[in-house]
Amino acid sequence: MSATTFFTSVQDQLHFVEQRIREQVGDEQHPGLRSALEHLLSAGGKRIRPTLGLLVGNMLGAPEEKLITLGASVELLHTATLVHDDLIDGALLRRGIPTLNAGWSPAATVLTGDFLFARAAKLAAETDYLPLMKLFSETLATIVNGELTQMFSAHGVIDRNNYYNRIYAKTASLFEMSALAAAMVGTEDEIVRGAMKTFGYEVGMAFQIVDDILDFTGDQTKVGKPIGSDLLNGLVTLPAIYFAESNRLDEDVLSLPAGGWKDTARVQRLVYAIRQSDAIEQAMDEARGAISRALGALEESPASPEKDALEDLAKFIVDRKI
Amino acid sequence: MSATTFFTSVQDQLHFVEQRIREQVGDEQHPGLRSALEHLLSAGGKRIRPTLGLLVGNMLGAPEEKLITLGASVELLHTATLVHDDLIDGALLRRGIPTLNAGWSPAATVLTGDFLFARAAKLAAETDYLPLMKLFSETLATIVNGELTQMFSAHGVIDRNNYYNRIYAKTASLFEMSALAAAMVGTEDEIVRGAMKTFGYEVGMAFQIVDDILDFTGDQTKVGKPIGSDLLNGLVTLPAIYFAESNRLDEDVLSLPAGGWKDTARVQRLVYAIRQSDAIEQAMDEARGAISRALGALEESPASPEKDALEDLAKFIVDRKI
Numbered sequence: 021m022s023a024t025t026f027f028t029s030v031q032d033q034l035h036f037v038e039q040r041i042r043e044q045v046g047d048e049q050h051p052g053l054r055s056a057l058e059h060l061l062s063a064g065g066k067r068i069r070p071t072l073g074l075l076v077g078n079m080l081g082a083p084e085e086k087l088i089t090l091g092a093s094v095e096l097l098h099t100a101t102l103v104h105d106d107l108i109d110g111a112l113l114r115r116g117i118p119t120l121n122a123g124w125s126p127a128a129t130v131l132t133g134d135f136l137f138a139r140a141a142k143l144a145a146e147t148d149y150l151p152l153m154k155l156f157s158e159t160l161a162t163i164v165n166g167e168l169t170q171m172f173s174a175h176g177v178i179d180r181n182n183y184y185n186r187i188y189a190k191t192a193s194l195f196e197m198s199a200l201a202a203a204m205v206g207t208e209d210e211i212v213r214g215a216m217k218t219f220g221y222e223v224g225m226a227f228q229i230v231d232d233i234l235d236f237t238g239d240q241t242k243v244g245k246p247i248g249s250d251l252l253n254g255l256v257t258l259p260a261i262y263f264a265e266s267n268r269l270d271e272d273v274l275s276l277p278a279g280g281w282k283d284t285a286r287v288q289r290l291v292y293a294i295r296q297s298d299a300i301e302q303a304m305d306e307a308r309g310a311i312s313r314a315l316g317a318l319e320e321s322p323a324s325p326e327k328d329a330l331e332d333l334a335k336f337i338v339d340r341k342i
Numbered sequence: 343m344s345a346t347t348f349f350t351s352v353q354d355q356l357h358f359v360e361q362r363i364r365e366q367v368g369d370e371q372h373p374g375l376r377s378a379l380e381h382l383l384s385a386g387g388k389r390i391r392p393t394l395g396l397l398v399g400n401m402l403g404a405p406e407e408k409l410i411t412l413g414a415s416v417e418l419l420h421t422a423t424l425v426h427d428d429l430i431d432g433a434l435l436r437r438g439i440p441t442l443n444a445g446w447s448p449a450a451t452v453l454t455g456d457f458l459f460a461r462a463a464k465l466a467a468e469t470d471y472l473p474l475m476k477l478f479s480e481t482l483a484t485i486v487n488g489e490l491t492q493m494f495s496a497h498g499v500i501d502r503n504n505y506y507n508r509i510y511a512k513t514a515s516l517f518e519m520s521a522l523a524a525a526m527v528g529t530e531d532e533i534v535r536g537a538m539k540t541f542g543y544e545v546g547m548a549f550q551i552v553d554d555i556l557d558f559t560g561d562q563t564k565v566g567k568p569i570g571s572d573l574l575n576g577l578v579t580l581p582a583i584y585f586a587e588s589n590r591l592d593e594d595v596l597s598l599p600a601g602g603w604k605d606t607a608r609v610q611r612l613v614y615a616i617r618q619s620d621a622i623e624q625a626m627d628e629a630r631g632a633i634s635r636a637l638g639a640l641e642e643s644p645a646s647p648e649k650d651a652l653e654d655l656a657k658f659i660v661d662r663k664i
Binding site: 133145 | 372374375426429430448449450452453454455456457459460461463464466467468470471472475476478479480482483485486487489490491493494495
């Protein structure tokens with residue numbers, strides 16, 4: 021199986037997920053909102069979160085209809101957080117495509133995000149399964165708390181725990197929810213549910229670590245934002261943390277907590293140094309470690325094409341280039 | 343019973359609602375967020391929405407614990423929409439108290455609203471009753487759609503249907519939800535549930551009509567915003583609609599759809615004319631009509647102190663001065 025065959029194996033179901041998502045943009049909506057939503061949805065990424073849920077659910081024999089509803093809900097929740105996130109960051113580009121915020125008023129952006137939250141919650145309720153609604157609302161709370169913490173925390177701080185908490189809230193929580201929710205509608209077995217939750221968590225953590233590495237090493241035109249953008253925003257991610265740990269007396273490193281991240285020339289120099297250092301490979305090893313743990317969580321599952329596909333999905337996370 | 347004794351009759355339960363709300367602002371939150379939330383919650387109004395739900399639920403013998411959770415959820419959802427609303431309007435004062443938006447960055451305001459949404463959804467899920475989660479997510483969708491429609495619609499338009507849809511989305515939907523949700527945990531009887539839904543709907547419509555009247559007639563220092571502020575924002579509410587219907591050739595009325603609402607001197611003249619006209623009383627009659635229908639929906643309920651209190655609540659809506 022090639023690296024992305026796992027997408028192909030759920031292609032038909034992903035098509036239905038897409039359809040469920042688009043149904044939320046009903047005809048009764050205002051044309052301006054409709055076109056904005058279509059822009060957002062067509063700018064969408066690989067639908068990795070729904071794919072994860074579909075594969076886990078298929079492996080456990082969960083009802084397809086619920087998995088599709090779930091997938092649409094997860095993807096809308098993800099899109100809603102991106103919309104508000106872009107407003108918060110003042111980001112004008114995401115994945116190289118202009119964000120809503122670039123062309124819209126902040127008011128319209130806030131409401132479009134709220135609209136997507138509302139539809140995500142509605143879809144979650146349509147699964148007719150209360151524990152899933154609870155999981156949904158807890159995950160939403162985790163994501164928002166993470167963003168608030170990030171906003172209120174001092175910037176330029178080099179702190180591993182802070183970093184892990186942040187990427188859990190920002191990314192891994194939704195991967196975890198997607199896998200766990202699919203497992204919840206697929207089996208009553210708490211051990212299997214726990215294993216799928218771990219799988220989602222570890223894959224999500226690895227996904228964000230790789231994203232953070234690509235912020236240093238990626239092709240700027242593909243990533244759609246300037247190299248080192250996290251550091252330029254005062255966010256010290258894993259490669260910078262490893263570099264700082266090996267270069268405690270580096271003047272640029274020392275300057276960060278005191279606001280050195282606001283100095284563009286300094287950050288550019290630091291980004292260059294990090295790219296040349298072992299820090300990138302150390303961070304990559306950590307992502308690979310998370311993927312190993314994810315694969316470990318799959319071990320007890322009986323052999324099946326879906327299990328193979330989940331293994332491929334996990335490996336793809338650390339192999340992707342954008 | 344005096345006009346506001348109905349609040350007293352649920353005072354102890356409202357105290358628990360308050361406690362549930364404050365529990366959502368946990369110790370683990372950042373101090374900045376905590377003080378902002380405390381500011382928001384202490385600036386709170388009369389808790390009329392939870393009061394409505396408590397009285398309906400008590401009348402029907404619903405479990406107190408669920409009513410308290412519901413009340414906290416409804417009030418947090420209400421507060422969340424106010425926070426985003428203030429950002430959208432750029433409002434600096436609400437109820438005469440500085441809004442979050444006046445002192446906070448838009449980013450912090452967006453996230454604080456999202457945080458309140460998340461907690462409201464979490465509380466709704468804690469009622470452990472799926473139909474209620476659905477009602478919650480549908481109401482959220484209605485509120486957000488209403489705001490989006492308002493944003494995208496032409497301003498200065500004199501249109502009754504448009505007005506009724508807007509005040510339903512903005513206000514009556516949440517009153518309706520509060521009464522219906524309490525009925526849903528109190529009885530299986532669909533007729534009673536329908537009656538309580540109607541009660542909430544009519545009370546909510548009347549509440550917003552009176553609010554819109556007070557925007558013309560209220561004491562500016564108590565209302566906390568300039569007289570005629572709706573019209574100054576291009577929103578044509580019921581008193582202005584009645585005035586326009588009786589004064590079709592009035593130059594200021596004719597100017598509105600073409601942007602006359604942007605002319606402050608013109609709007610001030612129009613507000614003065616509306617205050618002196620029958621339009622205020624006609625709008626008030628319409629609010630009284632809604633309250634009559636609300637009382638009609640109560641008629642079949644057996645006599646009880648809670649029924650009396652609900653009648654008082656309904657009458658209070660049209661008697662209040664701020």
